[in-house]
Amino acid sequence: MTQTPMTTNTKQFSFLAAARALAAHKVVWPLAALAVIFFIDFLISPNFFSIRMVEGRLFGSVIDVFYRAVPTAMVALGMAVVIGTKGIDLSVGSIIAIVGAVITWRIHAGDPHLLILFWALGVGLLCGLWNGFLVAALDIQPIIATLILMVSGRGIGLMINLLYGGTNPSYTSALLQGLSTGHIAFIPTRLVVFLLVFVVLWALLRHTALGMFLESVGGNAKAAYLTGINARLITFSAYIICGLTAAAGGVILCADTHTSDPVSIGRNIELDAILAVVIGGGSLAGGRIYLGMTILGALVIQALTTSILSSGLPPEYNLVVEAIVVMGVLLLQSANFRNLALSVLARRKR
Amino acid sequence: MVGVSKTFPGVRALDKANLQLLAGEVHALMGENGAGKSTLIKVLTGALRRDEGEIRLDGQMVEIGTPGQARALGIGTVYQEVNLVATMSVTKNLTLGRQPTKFGMISWRSAREVAKKRLQRLNIDIDVERPLGAYSVAIQQLIAIARALEDDTRVLVLDEPTASLDAHETAMLFKIVRDLKSRGIAIVFITHFIDQVYQIADRISVLRNGRLVGTAPIGEMAPLKLISLMIGRELERTELRVAAEGPPTNAPVILQAEGLGRKLTMQPFDLTLRAGEVVGLSGLLGSGRTETAKLIFGAIKPDSGTLEIGGGTMTGHTPSRSIRAGVAFCPEDRKAEGAFGELSVRENIVMALQSKRGWLRLLSRSEQQKLADEMIKTLAISTPDAEKPVGQLSGGNQQKVLLARSLVSGPRVLILDEPTRGIDVGAHAEIVQLIRKLAGEGLALLVASSELDELVAVSDRVAVLRDRHKIGEISGADITRDNVIHMIAGTQS
Numbered sequence: 001m002t003q004t005p006m007t008t009n010t011k012q013f014s015f016l017a018a019a020r021a022l023a024a025h026k027v028v029w030p031l032a033a034l035a036v037i038f039f040i041d042f043l044i045s046p047n048f049f050s051i052r053m054v055e056g057r058l059f060g061s062v063i064d065v066f067y068r069a070v071p072t073a074m075v076a077l078g079m080a081v082v083i084g085t086k087g088i089d090l091s092v093g094s095i096i097a098i099v100g101a102v103i104t105w106r107i108h109a110g111d112p113h114l115l116i117l118f119w120a121l122g123v124g125l126l127c128g129l130w131n132g133f134l135v136a137a138l139d140i141q142p143i144i145a146t147l148i149l150m151v152s153g154r155g156i157g158l159m160i161n162l163l164y165g166g167t168n169p170s171y172t173s174a175l176l177q178g179l180s181t182g183h184i185a186f187i188p189t190r191l192v193v194f195l196l197v198f199v200v201l202w203a204l205l206r207h208t209a210l211g212m213f214l215e216s217v218g219g220n221a222k223a224a225y226l227t228g229i230n231a232r233l234i235t236f237s238a239y240i241i242c243g244l245t246a247a248a249g250g251v252i253l254c255a256d257t258h259t260s261d262p263v264s265i266g267r268n269i270e271l272d273a274i275l276a277v278v279i280g281g282g283s284l285a286g287g288r289i290y291l292g293m294t295i296l297g298a299l300v301i302q303a304l305t306t307s308i309l310s311s312g313l314p315p316e317y318n319l320v321v322e323a324i325v326v327m328g329v330l331l332l333q334s335a336n337f338r339n340l341a342l343s344v345l346a347r348r349k350r
Numbered sequence: 351m352v353g354v355s356k357t358f359p360g361v362r363a364l365d366k367a368n369l370q371l372l373a374g375e376v377h378a379l380m381g382e383n384g385a386g387k388s389t390l391i392k393v394l395t396g397a398l399r400r401d402e403g404e405i406r407l408d409g410q411m412v413e414i415g416t417p418g419q420a421r422a423l424g425i426g427t428v429y430q431e432v433n434l435v436a437t438m439s440v441t442k443n444l445t446l447g448r449q450p451t452k453f454g455m456i457s458w459r460s461a462r463e464v465a466k467k468r469l470q471r472l473n474i475d476i477d478v479e480r481p482l483g484a485y486s487v488a489i490q491q492l493i494a495i496a497r498a499l500e501d502d503t504r505v506l507v508l509d510e511p512t513a514s515l516d517a518h519e520t521a522m523l524f525k526i527v528r529d530l531k532s533r534g535i536a537i538v539f540i541t542h543f544i545d546q547v548y549q550i551a552d553r554i555s556v557l558r559n560g561r562l563v564g565t566a567p568i569g570e571m572a573p574l575k576l577i578s579l580m581i582g583r584e585l586e587r588t589e590l591r592v593a594a595e596g597p598p599t600n601a602p603v604i605l606q607a608e609g610l611g612r613k614l615t616m617q618p619f620d621l622t623l624r625a626g627e628v629v630g631l632s633g634l635l636g637s638g639r640t641e642t643a644k645l646i647f648g649a650i651k652p653d654s655g656t657l658e659i660g661g662g663t664m665t666g667h668t669p670s671r672s673i674r675a676g677v678a679f680c681p682e683d684r685k686a687e688g689a690f691g692e693l694s695v696r697e698n699i700v701m702a703l704q705s706k707r708g709w710l711r712l713l714s715r716s717e718q719q720k721l722a723d724e725m726i727k728t729l730a731i732s733t734p735d736a737e738k739p740v741g742q743l744s745g746g747n748q749q750k751v752l753l754a755r756s757l758v759s760g761p762r763v764l765i766l767d768e769p770t771r772g773i774d775v776g777a778h779a780e781i782v783q784l785i786r787k788l789a790g791e792g793l794a795l796l797v798a799s800s801e802l803d804e805l806v807a808v809s810d811r812v813a814v815l816r817d818r819h820k821i822g823e824i825s826g827a828d829i830t831r832d833n834v835i836h837m838i839a840g841t842q843s
Contacts, residue, residue, distance in 0.1 A: 209709040212693075216701055219690040226649055226687055227755070228673035228705040287692035 026281035029332040030296045033279075033325060037303045038062070044311050057183040061310065069302035070190045071249040073295050075269055076276035077201055078245030080294040083277050085218040085238045086286025087135060087142035092246040092273060094153020095127045096266030099250030101160035104171050104260035108164050113175040120251045121244060127153075128243020132236035150270070157262025169260050176255035190252050197248055201241070202291055211289060214238055218286030272301055279329050300329065363389040365560040366403065371505060371536040376527060378547045378568075379540045381557035382580055382746075382776050387540055390557065391507050394538075395427040396420035407504070426498030430510040434494055436483035441465040443482050444497050468496045472526050488519035492526065499530070506530060507538040512546060513771070516634055516800075524550050542778075544573055556580055580776070601625045604794045605677070605763050607646060609655035616641040618654050619820035621813060623763060623794040628785060630805035631798035632834050633815030639798040640682055642815065643767045646796065647679040648672045660762060673706050678756035682767040682798075684745065688752045691741025695733050696722035698740045698751050702759035725754035730780065746777040753781070757788075764788065765796045770804060782808055802831055814838055 041048045041061065051060035075092050082089045099120045106116050127149060134145035161169060182189040205211030216224040217234045225231045253266055278284070279300055280293030304325055308318045331337045364386045371377050381387045392398040394405065396414040405412055407423055414420050420427070434443045441458070444465040449456040465478045474492055482490060491511055498506060508527070512520045527550060531537060539551060547554065548568065555565040556579040564571070564579050571579075601624040611618030616638045623629055631639045644650040646657065648667035657664045659675045669679070681687035690698055700718045707713070713721075722736040729750045733743055740751055749769065756764055769785070770778045785808045789795055799805050805812055811825040814837045824833055 207712060209704045209707070209712045212697060212701070212704060212712075213709055215693060216690050216697075219692045220686075220688075222687050223681075223690060224701075226647075226669050226679060226681055227702045228670040229701075230670060287690070 026290070026293060026333070027296070029329050030279050030281075030293065030300055032332075033300050033329045034296065034303055037300070037307055037325070041303075041307045041310070044307075053186070056186065057188065058186050061306070063188070065299065065303045065306050066191060067188050068306065069298045070194045071253045071266070072269060072272045072276060072302065073298035074194060074197060074249035074252070075246050075266075076273040076280075076294045076298045077198065077291060078242030079270075079273040080277045080280070080282055080289050080291060081201075081205070081214060082142070082238045082242045083218075083274070083282050083284060084214050084286055084289035085235055086221070086284075087218075087235065087238060088274065088284070089131060089146045089239065089242045089246075090143065090270050091127065091131060091146040091149035091153055092242065092249075093266040093269045094150050094157075095124060095243060095246040096250035096253055096269065097154045097157035097262035098127065098160070099123050099247045100254035100257075100265050101157035101260045101262050103176070103251065103254050104166070104169050105160050105163055107171040107173055108166070108169065113173050116173075116175075117251065120247050124243040124245075124247025124250070125240060126243070127246070128240035129236075131243065132239035135239060136232040136235040154262045157260065161260055161262065166260070170258050172258065173255075176251070176258070179252060180255035193248075193252070197245065198291065198295070201245070204241075205289065205291070210234075210237065215287055215289060218288075220287075272298070275326055276301055279326060281333065300325070363560055364393070364400070367557060367560060368562045369394075369555055370565065371538065372553075373504070373536055374531055374534045375552040376531055376537045376539050376550050378551035378554045379538055379557065380547065380554060380576060380580055385557040385580070386560040387557055388509070389560075391427070391509060391538070391540070394420070394505075395425055395507060421500070424500065424502045424504035425507070426500065426503045426505070427507040428491070428494045428498050428509065428511060430513065434482055434490065434497070436490075437481055440469075440476065440478040440480060440482055440485075440493060443493060444468050444478070468499065469493070471499060472496050473529075486519070487514045488516075488522065491515065491519075491523065495526070503535055505536045505538065507540075509540045510542070511539075512541060512543060520546065544576065547576075548573065601627065604660055605646070606658045607655060608657075610645055610652050610657055611655055612641075612645060612650060612653045615650060615818065616645055617819045619813075621646070621796075621820070623796060625762075625792045625794055626789050627810045628789045628795045628797060628808050630809035630812040630829075631796065631815060632802065632805050632812050633838060634800075637815040637838075638818035638820075639800070639815060640767055641818065642813075642820070643679065643765050643796060643798045647677060647765055649679065670705065673702060673759060673761075676760070676762035677765065678702065678759050678761035678763070679765045680749075680752045680756050680767060680769060682771060684748050684752060689740045689748050692739055694737045695726070695731070695740055695743070695751055696736040699725050699736075699754045699758055702755045706759055721758050722754075725751075725758060729754055729784070749781075750777070753784070761793065763794045763796070765798075767798045768800065769797065770799070770801065778804075802834055805829075806831055806834065 038048070045061070048061045051058055051063060053059070075096075079089060079092065102119055102123050103116055106119050107113065111119070131146050131149060134140045134148065135142050138145075179189055179193065184192050205214070213224070213229050213234045214237070216227070216229060217231045221231050224234070249269070250266065254260070257265065276297035277290075277294050279297035280290050280295075282288065282290055282294065301322065304322050305318055308321055309315060313321075367386060367390055369379070369390060379387050379390070389398065393400045394414070396417045396419050399415060405414055412423055414423065414425070417427075435446070438446070441462050445461045450460040450464055451457060452460070462478055469476065469478070472492055472495065474489070474496070476485065476489065482493065485493070495506070495508070495511075511523060515523060524546075527537060527539070531552075539547070541547060551568050553565065553567050554571050554576060556563050556576065558580065603622055604625050605621075605623040607619065607621040609618040609620065619642065621629070621642075631642055633639050641650060645652050648664070648669050648671060651667060657667065659672075659677060662675065664671065664675065672679070685691075690701070693701075696718050699722045700713055703721070704713055719736065725731065726733065726736060731743075731747050731750045731754065733747065740748055743751065749771075753766075753769070766785070769781050782804065785795055785797065789810075797805065797808060806829055809829055811823055812829050812834060813823050814821050814834060816838055822837055824837065
């Protein structure tokens with residue numbers, strides 16, 4: 001074997017140790033990825049960071065990234081909760097499709113538009129109850145249980161469209177238009193709404209014991225039961241939360257398009273949401289919920305998409321580049337890979 | 351192995367440790383939890399890389415970087431948790447990862463032959479097509495050994511092979527170990543059972559705080575010396591019969607089970623627990639110890655009988671209701687039923703209290719911190735701080751965390767299932783003392799254990815079980831090892 005003489009003095013060692021601890025910290029790599037993407041954007045278009053005021057609202061590329069990340073981030077928050085319980089929810093895209101269809105249907109039926117928001121959340125609640133029932137009460141594996149709604153949801157959306165004879169119905173609504181493009185004190189409304197959802201969810205998880213119980217069920221369901229925690233009820237609540245955040249994301253996506261298009265709305269959003277959770281350090285093995293980090297994950301994904309579109313590269317490149325960056329972040333988060341990389345570097349130096 | 355070191359973040363697990371193995375010997379590797387036994391073994395078997403030091407095999411320096419390299423060098427390992435797949439057949443388990451192939455396809459016929467040959471080395475004759483889970487833990491353990499054993503195996507590491515075996519099964523295992531020894535294989539035997547070391551080992555090495563503190567032939571290391579080497583201080587022989595006085599017969603009854611039972615699980619039984627009393631549950635493996643404990647806690651739903659706790663009858667018996675009624679339970683299987691490995695020590699400790707309070711009334715961070723710090727101090731849990739994930743602590747410390755969780759929930763009745771399983775001598779004595787101390791504070795304790803000496807030491811009363819049937823109780827001064835054994839065996843003394 002090769003001998004490694006201990007020549008490094010203690011000062012260097014403590015610096016190295018600090019660097020290592022930093023590299024192991026969960027927040028570093030997603031943040032670094034976001035910074036690199038933004039920096040490349042800046043090189044491509046030097047006015048990337050410029051923010052100007054148009055019609056009483058902030059405009060600019062960075063704002064745009066935040067603006068567009070909202071639906072995915074919203075869905076990802078609920079996904080983070082479900083993944084924290086060792087589950088997964090594949091049906092979020094379909095929930096969005098149903099929400100879109102119901103919104104359009106009720107607007108055509110002449111309901112007050114404020115009431116329609118409650119319709120949307122009701123749909124999310126119902127879908128969450130259904131998923132929760134399958135997973136928590138019937139003990140069906142989450143990936144299969146939520147696959148059922150994933151497959152059937154878009155069909156249900158189309159059937160709702162047929163209720164009033166629309167094939168690709170559109171609508172106009174000042175309230176929803178406001179949610180899509182409006183602003184409150186210079187800030188896009190949807191960012192304010194998102195912040196509100198985040199704060200409510202944060203309070204629910206961290207200022208009650210719900211977050212702790214969710215993580216305990218995800219970490220060791222049997223132990224949670226023996227500790228007196230109603231594991232089924234807790235699992236149930238996770239899917240309800242996920243249904244509600246998916247519905248909230250759906251309202252915004254639907255407001256963007258002014259139409260009910262169950263076939264394509266929110267397509268593949270479940271994958272982006274899962275990726276956002278994973279980039280944010282969440283493990284599919286459950287046991288931990290990182291809400292703030294999940295938002296960072298959603299921002300990384302959106303920043304990439306926006307950069308590719310604005311860089312002039314054909315949009316076909318988008319998915320491949322996205323995959324490469326995601327893989328990079330995940331590799332750097334893996335302790336095994338970091339150690340391997342360090343040992344390769346060390347060998348080269350000698 | 352010479353001067354081997356391994357540092358984990360915050361812990362120097364091995365500090366220039368040495369270990370010398372001779373061909374054809376059984377070498378007991380002893381040490382308390384966290385002494386570095388597991389780490390040393392993992393370095394030897396390639397599961398971990400050492401930071402410094404060297405390993406020589408037959409005088410030749412060897413590099414062991416992966417489990418595959420270790421196997422190629424003739425070093426086989428059977429880990430503490432049997433890491434085989436219970437749902438797969440014995441054949442598949444024995445050939446997994448190195449299936450014999452024919453034209454690039456797996457040849458199941460020769461796989462069966464290989465499996466049978468492997469078992470023959472240990473003189474085991476079983477149906478290799480049945481799933482592994484169909485066999486007892488003892489047989490599974492032997493199959494794990496068969497899997498680790500190659501024709502050219504030089505060193506075989508057995509990590510706690512007897513932890514879940516009864517006396518008969520242990521004897522069977524030891525016969526095979528002696529047979530392997532006679533073939534010139536060096537066997538590293540790790541255990542917490544000191545009796546067993548003196549039954550089987552030729553030499554003993556003791557680790558403490560990651561260093562080798564002594565190696566000697568078995569004849570030169572008496573049990574008392576061994577134990578004092580392990581824990582680094584002289585052990586007073588006060589362990590026997592801590593519960594000197596008889597049971598407090600006038601103390602109020604806290605828990606009363608009448609005809610409690612469940613079909614195919616445990617025959618209906620009566621049991622009374624008084625304040626300040628320790629009741630032991632004794633019996634052989636499979637006699638219904640765990641089942642009795644779980645029936646009382648509500649983790650197994652009874653289908654007959656009644657249970658009164660503090661004067662109130664339990665209805666719709668679940669763990670959650672038991673905890674609210676002031677009953678706490680420490681399960682036998684820490685990993686599967688106890689610890690939340692990802693969560694911090696603090697969260698693990700407060701979880702039962704929090705679930706008792708419900709999800710709305712969250713304990714503030716400072717209250718949690720206070721409870722956790724208190725418990726870490728009282729139970730001497732060795733962890734750098736309360737935020738370390740419990741999964742990274744040693745077994746004994748995890749057990750203490752679970753005990754802390756139960757205590758923090760403020761119980762009147764504490765049920766302990768195998769509280770000292772897989773725990774080293776020092777922590778063992780601490781927990782025995784703690785049980786008596788808690789009883790002194792008025793808690794009613796129900797202790798299920800496979801270690802007779804432990805039960806004799808702590809119990810005011812012992813309930814004896816046989817074949818899922820409560821066959822009697824022994825109390826006060828009549829509690830002796832012999833009396834309990836006679837009752838289990840059905841021969842009156």
